[in-house]
Amino acid sequence: MRRPPPGQTVTVSTQGEPFRAFVPAPLPPVPPLEWTATLRSRFDRALLALGRLDAVSALLPNAELLLYSFVRKEAVLSSQIEGTQSSLADLLLYEIDEQPGVPIEDAQEVSRCVAALAHGVRRLREGFPLSLRLLREMHAVLLDHPRGAGKTPGEFRRSQVWLGGTRPGNALFVPPPADALAGCLHDFERFLHDLPEATPALVKAGLAHVQFETIHPFLDGNGRIGRLLIVLQLLADGLLREPLLYPSLFFKTHRALYYDLLNGVRTDGDWERWLDFFAEGVEASASQAVRTAQALLALVSTDRDRIATLGRAAASGLALHSALQRQPVTSAAALGKATGLSAATVNKTLVLLEKLGVVSELTERRRGRVFAYRDYVALINAGLDEPPKTDASERAEGATWEDG
Template sequence: MHRSPPGRYVTVATAEEPYQAFVPAPLPPQPPLAWTPALRRRFDDALVALGRLDAVSALLPNAALLAYSFVRKEAVLSSQIEGTQSSLADLLLFEIDEQPGVPLDDAHEVSRCVAALERGLALLRGGLPLCGRLLCEVHAVLLDHPRERGKAPGEFRRSAVWVGGTRPSNAAFVPPPAGALPACLAAFERFLNDQPEATSPLLKAALAHVQFETIHPFLDGNGRIGRLLIVLQLLADGVLREPLLYLSLFFKTHRRLYSERLNAVRLHGDWERWLDFFAEGVQVSAAQAVVTAQALLALANEDRDRIAALGRAAQSALAVHQELQRQPLTTAATLARAAGLSAATVNKSLAHLSALGIVTELTQRQRGRVFSYPRHVELLNAGLPPPRA
């Protein structure tokens, strides 16, 4: 279905040359969405897949450990969309102060994406609703790096931005001028919090993602914040209990189609094709996450049973194994701090785990050795494209 553009163009006069900027209309779309049987079925399938994913997290004894891994997987993928070359292994090495296989700035950028989502989760769980303040705090964490200081971390932009081209007048898309941002963001915040009327959570997440990317409220980092917002919205509305959904893989795999669907909304008001694409992404991503979660659980249980057979050494080895699920690339010193064990005990446990084939030592050095839980890392990496893909 094609409508007129869901907003209006305004002419912005500048000293150089005037240009057209797009100011989106408030959500929900008008006229109302055309819900064909196929689109309803797509949303039903996506909701079923999300329900299965949430059920997995409810049944897992180590759901928090799994969420820790999935948050990092999503951060790596989201950052790759923005051009970083960091892999999951690079991030894990960076987190234990080891040299990753990519420039440090790339690994640091991914670690900021992890910290940004964790900040958003903490604010939500502390009772703050999805709002401008939350988005700004998440943005401040995302851009917490010396090279980002000129990009106004934690602040909505006060100047123009554009997508494509060398200046606003020849850009592919120009979001609202800074003067229109307060009204756009106020309406957006009301929609996120079901004012003046409630919107079903999955539909809300789909519509809100387009609206956020269209408003483009920050000087930089809008893509990463917009992808984080999807998971935060589903958590805020109780659809998910843990951040186990990583949609960035689907968006990266179908990057061209993603851009086409967004542009079709802005140009023609074609919300329905975007909704079909988004719901398919949720369905595919949730199903993949369930498979990964179940495989990681089976691996943890299998290895736990083997460790339990160690006898007196089992208790400390199990504690180390638990921490390896949180940090599958790590050092003995890091494990000792996390597990509350002595260095000697951790080293003995690592020797037992190495003998069982659960742990591999990577560095072949006497001090500061790096250990890997390789099968855990392999399962997390399953299906991931290389950074340059």
């Protein structure tokens, strides 16, 4: 079925130059989605994968140990999609007041993405609904850094934005004009709350992501908030108990296609192709998260058994091992603070853990040494440094959906 574009194009004039802006129609799509057997099967597999991931989180002795790393992985990936150069190692170094390998502003931006997700999850657990107000609160947290100061943190835009080009008249895509924003956002919030009709949770997450990106309600940070919205929606609707999903890895790997399909919804109303891709991404991301969680648990168990053979040093070794799971890149001083062990004991034990191959030193200095739980970080880092896949769909329009 070929449906009309999901919205209307309006002519706007700014400083005497007319241009055309796109105002999306309210969700859910009209006419209704065409649920082919292939698309239904794709969503069934995605839901099954999410169920497995949720079961893993329920069985973990301490889900917080994985949450620390998984949430940071999603933040790094989502920021990398927008061009931020910070790696996971850069973020972890920044968080312990060490100099990252990129400009500190990049690491700050990723750190604020972590904080924005944490804020959203905390508010949901306090009983606050997924709403425009919550998205504004998260945006304020996201842009709480020097680069974001002039981008009206926590406020919806009051001026026109455009993507690609030097002005709206030659832009690749122009979101709704400011005077249409309130109506678009009102309808968007109603959809999040299953009005005018209920929508299955995973379908809702896929539709809402596109709608948010199309509305582009902020001056900056729309891409990152829009991807965090996916995880929050799944939490709010009960498909996940913990934010262990990192869908941005799939989006980054298939970045050109990701943008192409978002554009296809706007220009052709092709929701089905986007939803097929979205469900594939959720299935792949959830399955990989399960594999990573299982590998981390196996690694932790194996290393715990090896450390237990250290004799009198086993107790201090296990204490450091436990602290390293909470913060896999850390300093000797921070390990002492986390465990209550003396500096001398920490340093002697770290020597033993280095000999076992559990930790490796990232610095070569006598004071303020930094260590990494080597294999733990390697497992979390999987996929972060892979270049995006390209195909025939990659073209200049890819810039249409940048974060701006």
